[in-house]
Amino acid sequence: MNRLIEQYRRDFPILQGNDVIYFDNAATSQRPVQVMEAMRVFNDTCNANPLRGLYAWSVEATEAYERAREAVADFIGAAHAREIIFTRNTTESMNLVAYSYGLSVCRPGDEIVITVMEHHSNILPWQMVARQTGAKLVYMEPLADGTLTDEEIESKITSKAKIVSVGHVSNVMGVTNPIRKIADAAHAQGAVMVVDGAQSTPHMPVNVRELGADFYAFSGHKMMGPMGIGVLYGREDLLEAMPPFLTGGEMIEYVTRESATYAELPHKFEAGTVNAMGAVGLEAAIKYMKKVGFDLIMSQEELLTKRLMAALKEIPEVTVYGSSDPTRHCGIVTFNIEGCHPHDVSSVLDTEHVDIRAGHHCAQPLMKFMGVGSTARASLYFYNTEEEVDRFAEKVSKVRGWLGYGN
Amino acid sequence: MEIKQLYREIVNEHNLHPSHKRNLDNPTMVLQGINPSCGDDINLQLKVKDGIIEDAAFNGSGCAISQASTDMMIDLIIGQTKEEALKLAGTFMGMIKGETTEEEIEVLDEAAALQDISHMPARVKCAVLGWRTMRQMVEELNRQEVKDADVTAAGSSECGAGPCGVK
Numbered sequence: 232m233n234r235l236i237e238q239y240r241r242d243f244p245i246l247q248g249n250d251v252i253y254f255d256n257a258a259t260s261q262r263p264v265q266v267m268e269a270m271r272v273f274n275d276t277c278n279a280n281p282l283r284g285l286y287a288w289s290v291e292a293t294e295a296y297e298r299a300r301e302a303v304a305d306f307i308g309a310a311h312a313r314e315i316i317f318t319r320n321t322t323e324s325m326n327l328v329a330y331s332y333g334l335s336v337c338r339p340g341d342e343i344v345i346t347v348m349e350h351h352s353n354i355l356p357w358q359m360v361a362r363q364t365g366a367k368l369v370y371m372e373p374l375a376d377g378t379l380t381d382e383e384i385e386s387k388i389t390s391k392a393k394i395v396s397v398g399h400v401s402n403v404m405g406v407t408n409p410i411r412k413i414a415d416a417a418h419a420q421g422a423v424m425v426v427d428g429a430q431s432t433p434h435m436p437v438n439v440r441e442l443g444a445d446f447y448a449f450s451g452h453k454m455m456g457p458m459g460i461g462v463l464y465g466r467e468d469l470l471e472a473m474p475p476f477l478t479g480g481e482m483i484e485y486v487t488r489e490s491a492t493y494a495e496l497p498h499k500f501e502a503g504t505v506n507a508m509g510a511v512g513l514e515a516a517i518k519y520m521k522k523v524g525f526d527l528i529m530s531q532e533e534l535l536t537k538r539l540m541a542a543l544k545e546i547p548e549v550t551v552y553g554s555s556d557p558t559r560h561c562g563i564v565t566f567n568i569e570g571c572h573p574h575d576v577s578s579v580l581d582t583e584h585v586d587i588r589a590g591h592h593c594a595q596p597l598m599k600f601m602g603v604g605s606t607a608r609a610s611l612y613f614y615n616t617e618e619e620v621d622r623f624a625e626k627v628s629k630v631r632g633w634l635g636y637g638n
Numbered sequence: 639m640e641i642k643q644l645y646r647e648i649v650n651e652h653n654l655h656p657s658h659k660r661n662l663d664n665p666t667m668v669l670q671g672i673n674p675s676c677g678d679d680i681n682l683q684l685k686v687k688d689g690i691i692e693d694a695a696f697n698g699s700g701c702a703i704s705q706a707s708t709d710m711m712i713d714l715i716i717g718q719t720k721e722e723a724l725k726l727a728g729t730f731m732g733m734i735k736g737e738t739t740e741e742e743i744e745v746l747d748e749a750a751a752l753q754d755i756s757h758m759p760a761r762v763k764c765a766v767l768g769w770r771t772m773r774q775m776v777e778e779l780n781r782q783e784v785k786d787a788d789v790t791a792a793g794s795s796e797c798g799a800g801p802c803g804v805k
Contacts, residue, residue, distance in 0.1 A: 571702075572676075572677075572700060572701035572702060573701075574676055574701040574703075574760075574761070574764065575645070575701050575702045575703065578641055578703075578758070578760075578761060579641065579642055579645065581641070582640060582641050582642050590675065590676060590677075591675070591677065598677075604677030604679075604699070604700075605676065605677045633642050633645060633646070634645060634650060634653075634702060635645065635646070635649075635650025635651070635653065635654050635702075636654070
């Protein structure tokens with residue numbers, strides 16, 4: 232094992248002293264002690280309601296929370312920290328854009344363009360906007376290996392498009408979509424570009440301005456941060472013009488019996504007491520990722536994905552979906568074993584201490600497009616090892632036997 | 639029972655070699671049962687005469703537990719009255735919720751092997767799919783009978799004390 236990887240792996244208490252192979256990182260990743268320690272320090276030294284109190288702890292809590300926002304802005308290349316809205320997760324971020332921006336701008340006959348590869352959280356909010364405004368939802372379809380062709384992009388994004396919303400990396404195929412190209416096509420037609428970055432942000436450097444994203448959403452818990460903290464980046468001029476998503480405490484300037492004026496960005500979109508400790512944990516996760524470095528994260532994931540796909544290829548009954556090129560999988564390997572339902576596969580692997588995801592992965596339209604009911608998915612992170620991949624493949628080769636085939 | 643053992647001893651056989659996976663000629667009722675989140679999908683067929691389930695069969699696809707559980711259920715309900723079938727369904731559901739004793743589940747025969755599913759929350763809906771669908775069908779048949787009885791011979795005492803009142 233790479234000595235650096237071995238060293239970093241020791242930072243994750245849950246990965247110590249057991250033989251569990253955790254290959255469900257696309258669902259949620261594990262947290263290093265550094266993240267827990269940062270939250271503990273917040274809790275033990277300055278826990279108070281941020282943005283309100285006129286005393287030292289509250290001031291410190293506010294500073295910690297806003298420092299986290301600065302760290303996020305820097306991490307994804309936003310122009311200003313006020314373009315960073317803290318949410319609970321990617322789903323909430325997508326809903327914020329749909330309710331606050333989508334409902335405001337869409338008119339009957341307008342089009343919202345997404346792909347058939349999207350997670351439900353990048354489908355359902357747009358179905359809602361389409362239903363309520365009379366706009367039409369248009370799907371771009373990839374080739375079997377997940378590629379979105381230039382022709383598909385250009386033919387589906389027309390002058391009717393108001394919003395184009397695409398996942399940066401598919402949570403099933405693992406393929407990285409050509410966001411810059413799609414964003415250019417969207418902007419050429421006067422549409423805004425929304426990016427679901429839930430699966431990309433943990434695995435590759437992201438710069439929202441280089442990507443051409445007008446909105447960009449991601450979750451803390453998939454990148455070693457805590458659950459319950461997510462991010463929506465939005466271009467300042469767009470956020471300024473949007474109505475608040477939720478209303479109540481913290482997001483106001485002045486309230487009378489009849490009306491209110493709203494707070495400045497970003498607090499206009501952060502109604503109620505915020506998840507400051509979660510933000511602090513996310514900041515620590517970002518710091519940790521920078522220490523590990525995307526070079527190492529990406530090279531380790533590529534090494535493991537190559538090894539895993541090569542090993543699965545040796546098992547005749549296994550079908551791997553998406554590109555045959557491991558470098559196009561972002562650590563996500565979705566597969567089926569002939570004759571075996573993915574839930575049975577996952578259940579028997581669980582008894583071997585192997586954790587994978589099985590089902591439709593919150594992407595039912597994609598399952599239908601791929602012509603499968605459901606699939607099994609192994610998703611890797613940099614702290615996984617070659618030894619785990621080998622052990623995993625060996626266990627997968629036994630699944631059919633456990634499920635009654637050939638013995 | 640460890641799940642691999644459960645598969646080995648019970649589930650695999652009923653999944654790979656089901657006794658009742660076929661189509662009935664003249665079913666009294668056919669109903670589709672689905673678990674949208676898993677893609678489990680069964681098509682349950684019952685032939686009922688004079689209150690007795692004379693024959694039953696199913697088709698469909700899904701995980702081994704959903705298919706095997708449905709096959710085992712059909713073993714149990716053929717030849718039973720509708721009421722007995724409902725009672726078995728009640729016992730099975732109780733077993734899956736962990737609310738029954740060892741003696742109570744003896745009537746479930748092989749299907750009692752699925753009792754450990756109660757410790758696997760993610761698989762519960764697979765195990766109960768067939769039973770849930772069958773219960774829905776019998777309840778619907780009972781409703782239809784009550785309706786027919788109301789129309790034809792008001793005052794028939796057939797359902798007087800039974801569990802088949804209109805909901």
